[in-house]
Amino acid sequence: MATKTVEFAVGRNPELGEQGGVSYAPLHPVDMPEPDLGSEHMLLNIGPQHPATHGVLRLVCELDGETVLKVIPHIGYLHSGFEKLGEYRTWNQIVPLTDRMDYLAPLIYNCAYVMSVEKLMGIEVTERCKVVRVIMMELDRIFGHLLWLGTTAIDVGAFTPFLYAFQQREKIYTLHEALTGARITTSATRVGGMMADIPEGWAEAVRDFANGLPATLDEVNNLLTTNAIHLGRTQDIGIISAEDAINYGFTGPNLRASGVPYDVRKDRPYYDYETYDFDVPLGEHGDCYDRYLVRMEEMVQSLRILHQALDRLPGGPINVEDPRVSLPSKTDCMNDMESMIHHFKLITEGIQAPVGDSWFSVEASKGELGMYVVSDGGSKPVRWRIRPPSFVNLSVIPKLAEGHLMSDLIMINASLDIVLGEIDR
Amino acid sequence: MSDDSASGSNAFEGVESGPLPSDAAPAARAGGAGSEAHPSIPALIERFGDAVLHHEVTAGDQVSVIVDAGRVREILEWLKTHADQHYEFLSDLTAVDFGGGRPLQVVYQLWSLAHRRNLRVKAELPLSGLQIDSVEPLWKTADWLEREVYDLFGIEFVGHPDLRRILMPENYAEGHPLRKDFPLRGRFSRAEQTRRALSPNVEDFYTPLEMELGREPQTIELPTRGAGAATPAED
Numbered sequence: 001m002a003t004k005t006v007e008f009a010v011g012r013n014p015e016l017g018e019q020g021g022v023s024y025a026p027l028h029p030v031d032m033p034e035p036d037l038g039s040e041h042m043l044l045n046i047g048p049q050h051p052a053t054h055g056v057l058r059l060v061c062e063l064d065g066e067t068v069l070k071v072i073p074h075i076g077y078l079h080s081g082f083e084k085l086g087e088y089r090t091w092n093q094i095v096p097l098t099d100r101m102d103y104l105a106p107l108i109y110n111c112a113y114v115m116s117v118e119k120l121m122g123i124e125v126t127e128r129c130k131v132v133r134v135i136m137m138e139l140d141r142i143f144g145h146l147l148w149l150g151t152t153a154i155d156v157g158a159f160t161p162f163l164y165a166f167q168q169r170e171k172i173y174t175l176h177e178a179l180t181g182a183r184i185t186t187s188a189t190r191v192g193g194m195m196a197d198i199p200e201g202w203a204e205a206v207r208d209f210a211n212g213l214p215a216t217l218d219e220v221n222n223l224l225t226t227n228a229i230h231l232g233r234t235q236d237i238g239i240i241s242a243e244d245a246i247n248y249g250f251t252g253p254n255l256r257a258s259g260v261p262y263d264v265r266k267d268r269p270y271y272d273y274e275t276y277d278f279d280v281p282l283g284e285h286g287d288c289y290d291r292y293l294v295r296m297e298e299m300v301q302s303l304r305i306l307h308q309a310l311d312r313l314p315g316g317p318i319n320v321e322d323p324r325v326s327l328p329s330k331t332d333c334m335n336d337m338e339s340m341i342h343h344f345k346l347i348t349e350g351i352q353a354p355v356g357d358s359w360f361s362v363e364a365s366k367g368e369l370g371m372y373v374v375s376d377g378g379s380k381p382v383r384w385r386i387r388p389p390s391f392v393n394l395s396v397i398p399k400l401a402e403g404h405l406m407s408d409l410i411m412i413n414a415s416l417d418i419v420l421g422e423i424d425r
Numbered sequence: 426m427s428d429d430s431a432s433g434s435n436a437f438e439g440v441e442s443g444p445l446p447s448d449a450a451p452a453a454r455a456g457g458a459g460s461e462a463h464p465s466i467p468a469l470i471e472r473f474g475d476a477v478l479h480h481e482v483t484a485g486d487q488v489s490v491i492v493d494a495g496r497v498r499e500i501l502e503w504l505k506t507h508a509d510q511h512y513e514f515l516s517d518l519t520a521v522d523f524g525g526g527r528p529l530q531v532v533y534q535l536w537s538l539a540h541r542r543n544l545r546v547k548a549e550l551p552l553s554g555l556q557i558d559s560v561e562p563l564w565k566t567a568d569w570l571e572r573e574v575y576d577l578f579g580i581e582f583v584g585h586p587d588l589r590r591i592l593m594p595e596n597y598a599e600g601h602p603l604r605k606d607f608p609l610r611g612r613f614s615r616a617e618q619t620r621r622a623l624s625p626n627v628e629d630f631y632t633p634l635e636m637e638l639g640r641e642p643q644t645i646e647l648p649t650r651g652a653g654a655a656t657p658a659e660d
Contacts, residue, residue, distance in 0.1 A: 060631070262514075262538055
């Protein structure tokens with residue numbers, strides 16, 4: 001597997017040196033006995049409405065002074081029962097539910113859901129559709145990482161990267177709008193293809209964006225990567241070993257920051273990812289800084305994939321010619337009784353998936369996103385299960401934060417890159 | 426499609442009753458051609474014999490094995506630790522309710538990082554005995570995933586250290602939402618649901634553990650990385 005280790009030539013735990021450069025000086029622990037202040041422990045409730053929890057997350061903390069002794073996360077404030085709702089909707093009607101979960105990278109969710117249904121039905125989408133979906137997914141990986149970058153930087157006091165990142169995100173919003181008509185709730189995919197083919201000039205617009213992003217990433221790199229304040233706030237904070245990361249179910253950049261080379265795009269390739277030339281960035285220490293480095297490098301790698309996908313974008317139809325899922329043309333419907341009936345049945349009853357179950361996972365921006373669909377042969381699923389990567393990643397926060405300072409808890413929470421929409425569903 | 430349209434009196438009647446269970450079996454019960462290609466199946470049958478009830482192939486190449494619910498912990502431990510299996514990654518843990526009084530399925534999605542293989546393990550629980558051994562001691566991932574299944578399906582995981590609701594509120598008393606007999610809009614009236622959501626009781630928002638926090642001082646060691654990595658890099 002092509003991997004790339006992300007490690008910058010800066011010491012761990014640095015401080016500003018005499019000439020303003022980065023030099024090594026331990027920030028903690030101070031080698032002296034803890035003075036006994038005789039104070040009581042404090043129960044602190046953070047959230048659910050708090051900007052640093054990145055959504056409606058509530059953390060109940062037990063504090064000894066400023067040190068976090070125990071964190072108990074409470075989730076469910078955004079619970080909408082999407083899985084239950086899905087059991088009352090036809091296979092294609094579920095697509096609009098999917099992009100409301102990870103609203104920071106909605107196209108990945110759209111794709112992952114229809115891929116699981118296509119797997120169950122045994123549908124192979126067209127070559128053009130595959131490449132278009134790869135472009136969509138890589139675009140939204142950058143989309144998700146840029147939000148993480150901006151909000152995480154702001155959590156540790158750096159305001160400028162937030163503005164740079166959101167300027168670029170705005171361009172992706174425009175691309176979403178050109179592709180689907182919506183900026184966040186995209187609902188771009190259908191079982192067997194797409195809502196519509198990409199509009200004219202869209203591929204060139206993606207290329208323009210991909211050419212413009214590296215300059216922004218460089219600027220953010222200059223601001224954060226060797227910034228002493230950023231280093232002090234992220235290095236050695238929230239460390240998790242590779243073994244623990246696997247046991248706790250970490251996936252995505254969080255897992256790779258601990259040095260485990262697991263990427264669904266490489267290990268269980270879908271949509272010909274094995275033919276794209278890209279590296280999987282790996283961290284070494286599994287702390288917040290390595291998670292930052294891995295995500296920054298992932299954006300660069302996503303740009304590589306974007307360029308390759310745009311180069312190979314083939315012509316031809318975007319939707320499969322499969323009578324189980326594709327509508328007959330309007331001309332056929334008007335001239336041919338069978339086509340008319342077929343159209344009517346597909347619209348009124350919805351498509352029918354065969355009896356069975358299928359599990360399909362993709363590499364989303366937050367980690368491994370799994371979709372598990374169970375069908376009894378009808379037009380609605382018996383069970384539609386989402387394995388949300390953030391849900392599992394967030395469950396580790398009590399282990400990561402215990403023993404750290406209160407302000408580090410904010411950084412650890414930010415570095416996990418959670419989105420409460422998919423955690424609560 | 427169903428008798429939704431026949432009962433014109435209440436527009437939500439069809440919604441309340443839930444999707445109609447089909448008479449078809451949950452899945453084809455015979456092992457297909459692909460199952461022999463999966464090396465874990467013969468090994469499981471050889472090791473555990475009767476505890477492996479049957480296996481099936483769905484969606485073309487996905488192998489599921491249905492095991493005895495009473496021995497699921499033992500089987501998963503063997504699958505996790507045995508050198509030839511090494512499924513050290515629990516991707517997902519969930520449950521499926523097929524409705525119509527049929528047993529609930531607990532579904533484990535396993536992934537082996539070393540062998541790059543996945544395997545789906547299922548255990549069926551009758552509605553009269555919704556208890557199964559927790560796998561939280563094997564995988565910490567299962568902590569929240571089992572809590573979610575308990576919350577939404579009402580399956581009790583024996584041996585779980587902290588089995589309480591996770592997505593629904595602590596004081597939720599309407600049952601387990603993802604069960605097929607649970608109506609889409611909940612069991613209580615809208616007014617009652619709102620009244621409960623605005624409950625003034627502290628106990629509804631803090632767990633008993635949290636109410637006890639801060640009473641007894643305790644110490645926790647700060648995690649440290651291995652020595653050696655902490656040396657400064659030379660330019």
